[in-house]
Amino acid sequence: MTSARVGRPAPADVRTVTCVGAGVIGGGWVAYFLARGYRVVAWDPAEDAEQRLRHLVSAAWPALTELGLADGASLEHLTVEHDLATACAQADFVQESAPEDLELKRALLARIDAATPVEVVISSSTSGYAMSEMQTACAHPERTVVGHPFNPPYLIPLVEVVGGAATSPEAVAWASDFFRHTGKSVITMEREVPGFIANRLQEALWREALHMVAAGEATVEQIDLSITDGPGLRWPVHGPMLTFHLAGGQGGMAHMLDHFGPSLQSPWTRLVAAELTPALRDAVVDGCDREADGRSIDDLVAERDRGVIAILRALGRA
Amino acid sequence: MTSARVGRPAPADVRTVTCVGAGVIGGGWVAYFLARGYRVVAWDPAEDAEQRLRHLVSAAWPALTELGLADGASLEHLTVEHDLATACAQADFVQESAPEDLELKRALLARIDAATPVEVVISSSTSGYAMSEMQTACAHPERTVVGHPFNPPYLIPLVEVVGGAATSPEAVAWASDFFRHTGKSVITMEREVPGFIANRLQEALWREALHMVAAGEATVEQIDLSITDGPGLRWPVHGPMLTFHLAGGQGGMAHMLDHFGPSLQSPWTRLVAAELTPALRDAVVDGCDREADGRSIDDLVAERDRGVIAILRALGRA
Numbered sequence: 001m002t003s004a005r006v007g008r009p010a011p012a013d014v015r016t017v018t019c020v021g022a023g024v025i026g027g028g029w030v031a032y033f034l035a036r037g038y039r040v041v042a043w044d045p046a047e048d049a050e051q052r053l054r055h056l057v058s059a060a061w062p063a064l065t066e067l068g069l070a071d072g073a074s075l076e077h078l079t080v081e082h083d084l085a086t087a088c089a090q091a092d093f094v095q096e097s098a099p100e101d102l103e104l105k106r107a108l109l110a111r112i113d114a115a116t117p118v119e120v121v122i123s124s125s126t127s128g129y130a131m132s133e134m135q136t137a138c139a140h141p142e143r144t145v146v147g148h149p150f151n152p153p154y155l156i157p158l159v160e161v162v163g164g165a166a167t168s169p170e171a172v173a174w175a176s177d178f179f180r181h182t183g184k185s186v187i188t189m190e191r192e193v194p195g196f197i198a199n200r201l202q203e204a205l206w207r208e209a210l211h212m213v214a215a216g217e218a219t220v221e222q223i224d225l226s227i228t229d230g231p232g233l234r235w236p237v238h239g240p241m242l243t244f245h246l247a248g249g250q251g252g253m254a255h256m257l258d259h260f261g262p263s264l265q266s267p268w269t270r271l272v273a274a275e276l277t278p279a280l281r282d283a284v285v286d287g288c289d290r291e292a293d294g295r296s297i298d299d300l301v302a303e304r305d306r307g308v309i310a311i312l313r314a315l316g317r318a
Numbered sequence: 319m320t321s322a323r324v325g326r327p328a329p330a331d332v333r334t335v336t337c338v339g340a341g342v343i344g345g346g347w348v349a350y351f352l353a354r355g356y357r358v359v360a361w362d363p364a365e366d367a368e369q370r371l372r373h374l375v376s377a378a379w380p381a382l383t384e385l386g387l388a389d390g391a392s393l394e395h396l397t398v399e400h401d402l403a404t405a406c407a408q409a410d411f412v413q414e415s416a417p418e419d420l421e422l423k424r425a426l427l428a429r430i431d432a433a434t435p436v437e438v439v440i441s442s443s444t445s446g447y448a449m450s451e452m453q454t455a456c457a458h459p460e461r462t463v464v465g466h467p468f469n470p471p472y473l474i475p476l477v478e479v480v481g482g483a484a485t486s487p488e489a490v491a492w493a494s495d496f497f498r499h500t501g502k503s504v505i506t507m508e509r510e511v512p513g514f515i516a517n518r519l520q521e522a523l524w525r526e527a528l529h530m531v532a533a534g535e536a537t538v539e540q541i542d543l544s545i546t547d548g549p550g551l552r553w554p555v556h557g558p559m560l561t562f563h564l565a566g567g568q569g570g571m572a573h574m575l576d577h578f579g580p581s582l583q584s585p586w587t588r589l590v591a592a593e594l595t596p597a598l599r600d601a602v603v604d605g606c607d608r609e610a611d612g613r614s615i616d617d618l619v620a621e622r623d624r625g626v627i628a629i630l631r632a633l634g635r636a
Binding site: 023024063066067098099100127150151156157158164185193198200201202205206207210213214220221228229234235236241242244245246247248255260264268271273274275276280284288290291299304306313317318 | 342354368374377378381382385400417418435442445446468469470473474475476478503505507509511512513515516517518519520521522523524525526527528529530531532535536537538539540541542543544545546547548549550551552553554555556557558559562564565566567577578581582584585586587588589590591592593595596597598601602604605606608616619620622623624625626627628629630631632633635636
């Protein structure tokens with residue numbers, strides 16, 4: 001079944017979002033799109049999927065209500081379909097959140113592609129597969145993109161958007177615009193990198209943590225405490241790069257790299273460091289300057305301090 | 319010069335803290351101890367050290383005042399000494415925060431050790447050296463410990479405490495008690511691991527980020543945005559382990575490892591994964607259960623949601 005519509009709807013004209021897969025991530029998307037005022041059609045092959053989905057959405061709704069629902073947002077705008085093709089035929093946008101299994105996703109995307117009006121963009125929540133690998137069985141791969149969210153999708157703003165080899169740049173731009181229109185914070189990637197950006201960083205930390213537990217170097221509880229009471233309090237304010245920009249005092253990242261650069265060779269993680277070439281040093285220093293965008297070190301220190309204090313207070317720990 | 323005092327003062331009886339090194343970290347310690355009501359004696363060999371230190375402490379003071387100063391806390395309780403031995407002779411506790419250079423720290427700790435009353439604990443802010451390496455030139459290495467803070471030491475609660483081969487377990491316990499008494503969150507490590515705990519995790523993330531910039535996979539700005547708007551919002555609430563406990567739905571970390579375990583073999587970071595042996599799986603699952611301490615998955619989800627919303631609001635982003 002294909003729509004009679006010619007061309008893609010404008011991002012602001014999307015009314016119905018179809019969510020394929022209704023586990024923790026898919027269900028989180030359902031809650032998010034409902035809260036933003038969309039009609040949501042969900043499909044999941046599990047026997048108890050609808051019950052689990054409604055449990056998850058109900059659990060998220062108080063938080064979403066507190067944050068502010070869009071006009072007309074309602075739990076009653078959720079329909080659970082038992083037939084995938086029926087679910088996809090109604091979509092102005094499709095978000096796929098199936099289990100992380102390449103063959104499964106490849107086959108499922110082909111079924112979604114066959115059932116979804118040809119102008120509608122299909123986005124995958126995959127945690128790290130390239131769309132180039134997943135879109136190979138689609139008749140219309142040009143409208144398939146990765147739209148990678150973070151748990152819970154109804155609260156964490158970030159979505160990483162990237163296309164595959166057969167994706168049209170226009171579909172990537174449309175998906176980025178659509179997610180932004182819904183209120184998401186979007187990173188549009190120019191090229192496919194396994195794990196995208198945030199998951200690569202998070203995965204490096206997670207793997208080091210697993211090594212440490214395996215080697216008896218730290219307990220699970222020590223690892224969590226080391227982050228909740230340590231660097232984790234700075235990262236939501238400035239991210240890892242601008243945080244280290246402030247580790248160099250008035251000299252900023254340039255001084256930090258010159259001062260701590262040699263410690264990149266220290267055995268402080270199992271991950272071998274990048275070679276700190278002049279080009280890499282300059283790219284990091286220049287990137288921090290661009291990101292600081294005129295804010296002085298003193299400005300950023302004051303901003304960080306306000307942020308950390310606000311977080312400590314918000315979490316009842318000040 | 320040694321004190322006539324017999325035995326170490328109780329942690330609650332410390333009155334004067336000597337801070338050796340007054341850069342970003344040392345100066346942050348000065349601000350922290352002043353705010354907690356201590357008399358602080360600072361020493362730094364740099365010509366303009368006192369001016370920079372007073373600038374840093376003044377900049378931090380509004381934040382510390384807002385958080386609440388201890389009774390009697392005052393900027394007037396700061397003395398900058400021009401002679402290291404004079405500074406150390408007055409100490410009930412010494413915190414060393416010199417540049418990250420092993421030979422420099424080894425020599426400096428020996429000078430501090432020679433000038434500090436023998437019962438007084440000497441702590442180093444080193445970012446990753448083992449005290450076993452740094453204490454070798456001390457006559458009384460038994461009272462030397464690592465007390466590793468995070469920038470800014472006046473706001474980030476965490477201090478990692480660990481002794482060296484020649485450190486007495488009693489000095490490690492005393493330092494942990496003292497830092498806790500001042501209001502710090504303390505992780506006492508049983509063994510020396512290069513980079514301790516939080517820095518190993520942070521360093522793995524940082525090195526992956528540098529590799530990504532070097533390879534053109536992400537810009538500095540994308541890396542920071544991916545954390546501030548993504549996983550960085552969850553880490554202050556639960557840390558990386560309990561965060562992933564919630565990625566598995568009602569099945570928790572056990573389901574998460576069974577479901578995403580294979581992705582440990584994915585090329586999502588340059589860090590090779592630990593082998594997910596049954597022992598490691600059980601250690602992580604059991605650790606999460608201990609840390610959850612009776613809180614159900616639903617409890618933790620609600621707690622995370624409240625925390626993320628509070629952080630978004632605190633940072634003006636809700």
